[in-house]
């Protein structure tokens with residue numbers, strides 16, 4: 001849809017420039033880009049994401065002027081930014097909460113793409129580049145979270161590097177390169193800082209490719225119907241979408257500001273205000289919220305399959321959960337883009353979205369704790385009987401068990417413990433994790449064949465006319 | 479279409495709530511039964527003074543007198559075991575701090591701060607220029623507020639193997655913040671019958687941990703809290719407040735907890751004040767941009 005350029009240089013300077021470096025033409029064409037007129041607010045998240053990346057880079061560069069990548073000084077240097085640098089608290093709160101805002105936006109952006117089939121022919125490459133950006137964002141955020149050198153920074157990075165170590169053959173060497181030695185320490189912190197500075201610029205480069213790829217077929221739209229007539233179906237990007245995206249960005253910044261100014265630590269973890277101590281492991285190691293669904297999938301695999309141990313399977317499942325996104329364009333066999341016209345796929349998608357959020361909650365909770373309890377707690381008497389067999393007697397009545405306990409010989413080693421039963425978070429994460437993969441690997445491929453889509457509008461212009469009930473299209477202002 | 483919109487809106491709401499849940503969790507202390515370093519609270523509703531925590535409110539500020547009282551409790555009681563090494567004495571005289579005075583925009587000139595630094599019990603390790611021997615020097619306003627021990631090992635030796643943590647960020651490093659410190663200082667209840675307390679340990683109803691192993695009764699009714707090496711620091715303390723506030727344990731605990739909350743995040747008040755300007759500005763801006771949007775799209779069906 002990029003079509004022939006409509007830019008006309010007017011002044012002497014712009015004509016001169018146009019013949020040498022047509023950068024003004026490039027900008028003008030970008031602004032003039034024909035964009036479907038029926039885009040809804042879910043389409044504003046691209047602009048929001050660009051704003052997020054810019055915010056992270058600018059605040060990050062300022063933080064890097066004061067941050068010290070040394071295990072003895074990192075924690076104190078971040079606190080110094082908060083206390084002694086002019087507006088350091090503001091810059092740091094924006095950067096730390098900005099990462100969460102960035103992920104909130106990217107998740108909405110991705111679910112938008114999945115719902116409206118934006119990954120399908122001819123937009124596969126746009127989608128794949130998006131998944132690459134998402135993957136790099138996770139890597140960047142993971143390494144950034146290590147920099148303040150709190151307890152979660154340290155022990156979280158230990159969990160992740162150990163996972164990589166679980167990969168057969170290549171795992172151990174990769175782990176050693178990543179850590180810069182046999183254990184997490186100064187070399188690790190230094191290379192994480194270096195990569196954390198580098199990767200956002202790599203992301204920015206891929207964002208350029210992502211937008212370039214977008215400008216070949218043009219935007220998808222809520223009907224999924226391709227643009228038929230540029231005049232009737234589209235409006236120029238500027239001013240129509242600059243103002244709409246601008247509005248959405250300001251609304252998003254209000255939410256952002258609420259966190260920065262009033263709940264700056266709400267998305268963080270109190271343990272990260274305790275300086276890293278390799279000898280003391282926190283009781284619950286949890287990653288940042290935006291990585292929790294993958295953490296839940298990792299921990300959901302508690303069984304070996306054949307020769308593959310559970311730990312490796314968990315790692316495979318976790319990476320697999322991201323890898324399926326790369327091949328999504330070919331897993332979905334339906335020719336219809338928008339789920340508006342795919343009633344079955346739409347319901348399964350809604351369940352998928354809830355399952356993904358649910359997995360996040362599973363990741364935040366101890367897998368062996370209960371989502372809900374089956375009735376009140378009981379007590380259990382555990383002891384070894386005269387045949388050296390372990391025994392367990394469960395009862396509601398503590399006094400009765402107590403009497404049984406005193407009747408047993410001391411060699412029985414009897415003890416009374418709480419016995420609770422309930423629905424484990426582990427089971428929920430197994431159910432939701434199974435749904436996650438079923439959705440991609442079974443439902444989407446099958447539905448394209450068996451589902452009967454609803455009739456679609458003939459064109460974008462047609463769809464908006466029907467909505468407004470007018471007979472003739474109103475003249476576009478441009 | 480309605481349904482799809484609703485579902486997607488629901489999803490967005492869920493995503494936002496996933497973000498908001500920790501906000502609430504943090505405001506209301508640790509989830510029951512959680513243990514570990516930052517946990518605290520021992521699965522137990524935290525205590526608060528009758529009038530609540532003013533500094534935690536949306537536009538809440540600190541009472542400077544209370545910060546001074548809290549600092550006094552810290553110097554007279556806590557500083558014999560704990561340091562606050564992320565703070566310098568001058569921080570006490572900065573805007574919003576306990577000894578800030580508009581007359582002294584540079585806190586290094588503030589006589590109250592100078593005097594506090596010079597008289598501080600824990601002096602600064604230095605080298606004697608004449609003999610080359612290690613010596614201790616009175617602090618200057620630019621020096622850090624150190625603890626009494628030369629090393630962590632020395633601290634552990636004196637405290638039965640436990641390390642008194644640096645208190646600079648303690649309110650940020652525990653769920654519940656000031657409420658946790660306050661509850662901990664008030665929470666040295668007499669151990670209930672059936673609970674064995676090991677030598678050198680003290681039962682506290684709010685400390686993170688597990689009493690199960692030391693409890694001889696019905697395990698479903700084990701007492702809340704845990705055991706720590708710090709004896710009730712305020713049980714025998716008798717800090718005389720310069721502003722005439724009566725001295726009692728809850729008052730000292732509240733004041734020192736508030737002071738520690740200030741120290742953990744000395745820019746909190748400035749932060750909230752800036753938010754009170756930025757957010758209305760953004761709301762106004764959003765209205766203007768929305769009106770432009772309406773005007774530009776006026777003639778386009780979409």
Ligand code: HEM
Nearest residue numbers: 056057060061063064067096099141144145147148197200
């Ligand atoms: C893709 C964009 C980025 C993301 C998602 C991101 C994410 C993060 C995260 C999650 C943290 C830990 C926050 C905390 O708890 O303190 C962090 C810290 C940090 N980041 Fe970034 N970052 C990005 C870009 C950058 C850039 C471009 C720079 C430097 C040019 C940078 C420099 C730093 C520094 C110095 C810290 C340590 C200070 C601190 O912890 O606050 N970041 N980043």
